[in-house]
Amino acid sequence: MRLPLIHRRTVLAAAGIGVALPLLASCGADPAEAKTFPKGKTEAQWRKVLTKDQFYVLREEGTERAFTSPLDKEKRKGTFVCAGCANPVYASAHKYDSGTGWPSFWQPIDKGAVGTSTDYKIGYARTEVHCADCGGHLGHIFADGPKPTGKRHCINGIAMKFIPA
Numbered sequence: 001m002r003l004p005l006i007h008r009r010t011v012l013a014a015a016g017i018g019v020a021l022p023l024l025a026s027c028g029a030d031p032a033e034a035k036t037f038p039k040g041k042t043e044a045q046w047r048k049v050l051t052k053d054q055f056y057v058l059r060e061e062g063t064e065r066a067f068t069s070p071l072d073k074e075k076r077k078g079t080f081v082c083a084g085c086a087n088p089v090y091a092s093a094h095k096y097d098s099g100t101g102w103p104s105f106w107q108p109i110d111k112g113a114v115g116t117s118t119d120y121k122i123g124y125a126r127t128e129v130h131c132a133d134c135g136g137h138l139g140h141i142f143a144d145g146p147k148p149t150g151k152r153h154c155i156n157g158i159a160m161k162f163i164p165a
């Protein structure tokens with residue numbers, strides 16, 4: 001019986017192609033989505049633990065309306081943690097009032113707390129910033145911040161929770 005063997009080989013080859021295609025397709029996806037994060041969850045799992053607005057910002061890279069987050073005016077000493085996974089992402093020591101209506105920081109709490117990617121959502125390149133642990137979108141980084149870094153981390157308040165010191 002030779003035919004079944006040949007048939008089997010053909011099927012395996014076809015299966016190999018089938019596996020390769022989704023991998024190629026994923027290369028074009030947002031790096032923040034394609035990467036695996038230590039505290040990553042499926043979309044269904046995120047929908048269960050996040051509010052609708054949190055899901056829109058953290059998982060769909062949405063932006064909250066300016067001046068809507070109470071964290072914009074938060075001036076107490078403390079730590080801002082990711083609303084998705086509680087990873088500390090920003091500290092009150094690096095917060096300043098940029099006047100934009102979004103909580104603004106000139107640097108993250110430490111170098112490993114956040115990751116960045118490039119997004120072209122509004123037609124030009126912007127630096128997207130997300131939680132390094134769960135991949136949740138936090139906001140964007142602009143080059144018009146204060147000293148010493150000159151960076152403005154423009155962060156959605158809804159993507160964070162504040163823990164007073």
Ligand SMILES: [Zn+2]
Pocket residue numbers: 082083084085086087131132133134135136
């Ligand atoms: Zn997170």
